[in-house]
Amino acid sequence: EEQVVESGGGLVKPGGSLRLSCAASGFTFSNAWMNWVRQAPGKGLEWVGRIKSKASGGTIDYAAPVKDRFSISRDDSKNTLFLQMDSLKTEDTALYYCTTDLLGKIAPAWGKGTAVTVSS
């Protein structure tokens, strides 16, 4: 069974940084295209970014609100996905989910999310 578990969330001041991790199991992580999706408190879902597998070029795409501040990376040797978040803003406060491919024939795995609060 595909599983992903996010970690690394917490309280950070505006302008600060945080690094989220997503540990994957139950599937061949190196072949997977992975996403970060966030959900602000009481709000809807917002796609943050995606990283393709190295075999597919390893391309990384970001949503406009986070581009140039957030960075997605992966360590296939450790089956782990990362989200480096810099220059954090109060509007980045959200539950951050890691997911597998949102468009594939296999239903994407979602973790329980890790909460990020940006506040002074």
Place this chain on the structure above:
Amino acid sequence: DVVMTQSPLSLPVTLGQPASISCRSSQSLVSSDGNTYLNWFQQRPGHSPRRLIYKVSNRDSGVPDRFSGSGSGTDFTLKISRVEAEDVGVYYCMQGTHWPPFTFGPGTKVDIK
């Protein structure tokens, strides 16, 4: 960016009765590869989202057959043939044709009358 809209945003339903949610995109979701990347997700209260439908009408494994998706171009519909108590939650459509970014609709909250 493609803007996704949903209606209604709130849908009180009677147990055992059908329900229907509409999703519209600001441009056609037909991809250059001929596929239409329109997904439906369910998020039950206190839970992570779960995909129900991919490419307009394909049900994910384990999804009850009372859920069905239809549509084309810019207009799409999620139908629940007979609502059960476990169907309470928020339903989101999401397009994956024109990226980045993938975009979600605002969500439709389904609850029991």
